[in-house]
Amino acid sequence: LELTPQGTLAEKLRAGGAGIAAFYTQTGVGTQVAEGGLPRRYDGSGGVAVASPVKDVRTFEVSGREREYVLEEAIVTDYALVHALRGDRHGNLVFNKAARNFNPLAAMAGRICIVQVEELVEPGQIDPDAVHLPGVYVHRIVEVGSDIEKRIERRTVSVTPEGA
Incomplete structure (x- = not known):
């Protein structure tokens, strides 16, 4: 299991499809995502068998300001x-x-x-x-046709109390 913010996941997929090996992003700087140690797999007794590694963090000057960025690898x-x-x-x-x-x-x-x-x-x-x-x-x-079951798609309707 790996914790990945939604926007970073989208960019990891896009980079993989474009043939880009990795990219830098500000998302995750200063968190355990960058610093490593998050559980990736547990052992049989509930301990951490595999922890996430430390990610490369570099400083770049963007628009006259220095900012830190975390290296994220693409997904293929x-x-x-x-x-x-x-x-x-x-x-x-x-x-x-x-x-x-x-x-x-x-x-x-x-x-x-x-x-x-x-x-x-x-x-x-x-x-x-x-x-x-x-x-x-x-x-x-x-x-597959249009009559396939889509379990995730459910129409929900709530009743509004009168006078609300």
């Missing part, structure tokens, strides 16, 4: 499994709403990207301006 995965609303047979994808946040980055970071799409269309049926991820990153496509 063997496989990326993503879900898209629509895709064509060339692998061009359109994501639905918040699925656009991490799916393109995860797809780019994978050596092999496998996509499940709700709707598979012919090339040319997706407006080029509507493509969220070009097909160059996609290796396999599986059409």
Whole structure:
């Protein structure tokens, strides 16, 4: 287990997909994320078997001010499994709403990207301006249809008391 802020995770995935080995960020400076010692794995008795290492911290001058930055390594995965609303047979994808946040980055970071799409269309049926991820990153496509169970998507409605 590794503690990674959400923005740093997004950038680690983007860097991995772009072929960038590592980058510096201000996020985590002065915390255990940079100083190391956070539990990565526990032993059988509840002790720490593997702790996070100390990360490289450097000072850079930016806009006339010196600031510290932590080195973060990129993430490259063997496989990326993503879900898209629509895709064509060339692998061009359109994501639905918040699925656009991490799916393109995860797809780019994978050596092999496998996509499940709700709707598979012919090339040319997706407006080029509507493509969220070009097909160059996609290796396999599986059409699953729109009636698949999405356990994380639940509509919740609360009743407002009268007069409120």
